[in-house]
Amino acid sequence: MYSHEHLLFLKKIKKNKRYVHITQVMILFLFIFAWQLFADLEIINTFISSSPKNVLETILELIKDGKLWYHIWVTCYETMISFSLGTGLGFLIATVLWWFPFLAKVLDPYLTILNSLPKVALGPIIIIWAGAGKNSIILMALFISVIITIMNVYQSFIETDTYKIRLLQSWKATKWQIYQKVIMPSSLQTILNALKINISMSLIGVITGEFLVSKEGIGYLIMYGSQVFNLDLVMTGIIILAIVATIMYYMINYIEKKTIK
């Protein structure tokens, strides 16, 4: 049983946390309220800045057409595919680089170039090569996520505590044993961090791809909306995207918590 003083202390922490939550929610409502109010008072032009009411109507319309879930599904599907491929491939390539230091040295400048190159620039080429469809979008997102994964994971591989490696070497461990017993487990945290970065990288890539290909997906909704000057649709797309991104982030967070007890 805790002392009275400690209970007060706990209560204070709890109270503080609640205030933070309340303030966060209030900011959101205030923003929506002010947006709607300014729109109603015609302080802002709803034609170029839309309004919460219009957004809500657009969402309901999209639901009625059955298009909303379809576009969300397309974007999520593309993101998941490129995320899995990016993470898997990145991890594999990082392993190969660690295994063959010669290769790592040779490829170092090329990786640096690829990393600094804005991947959007590759968009037109990718579309020509892979066609104006899902493949191009996935490839685009893959390019964006795989390079950063390789670099982060490889960096953490080579920064593994040398004492731990020496210890294993004193038992004449094979390279595979060193990889499996030390390199992999000590890089787990970095790998999980890479997942977090990757999910947003993949989403960025997918939206960029959908802008370029413009057939389906949330990126398409936004692009199409801007082309026909329907700002309601643009705002709706952005808000849906924000929600999707947040859910994805928390999903990865959940996986991280499950992996590291």
Add this chain to the structure above:
Amino acid sequence: MKSLLKVHHLKKTYHTKQGETPAIKDITFDLKPGEFIAIVGPSGCGKSTILSILCDLLEKSNGTIEKNKNITFGYMLQQDSLFPWRTILDNCLLGLEITNQLTNENKDYVLSLLKTYGLKDFIHSYPANLSGGMRQRVALIRTLATKPDILLLDEPFSALDYQSRLAVSDDVYQIIKKEKKSAIMVTHDLAEAISMADRIIVLTERPCQIKNIHTIQFENRSTPIENRKCKEFSKYYDQIWKEIDFHV
């Protein structure tokens, strides 16, 4: 008595882009069964290099190392290097896993070591929950698990504070003696060397050579902490202190 290990005219030169660095010039010594040898010398003189060469982590440049039959080494480093994601038991089993000797019999041996040396309640804990001294004991048990004939201790206590250092060196010494192991310990702490070793090899500055070998004899030899109280202790300390070229 027949020697377990004979090192003849060992020489080591490091090669780097900047040039050649001679680390060991000429080292000759032997180790008898059950003997505890300490190697002392100025810092950076190449003490640790000797141990690395003995357990094949580094190649020697010249000289011979004669090993009695198939003796094996157990290497204990400055840092305990326990794996934070493994439990204490799993940490201790690491060497057996690597050398493919993870039998029930060997596992029981590790468990008995953990029990004997006061870690029974911690076998399923993680290293982060243990004190520095306990971690060092775990590191020693991990080294003992593969039943090496010779223990190579590379400044095993230097990461500990003074109090734990005394206690842990006492612990480790008694574990080594009880398990009837031979050991070569590298240290920069003269008092630690004198209190634990049967013989002390004093090295010169880099590239190191043997300056002198002292046989440590106490009238009533007992544990390292007790040995420090012997009247011979300060005599040895003075002698060896004068032999080491300390540069501040």
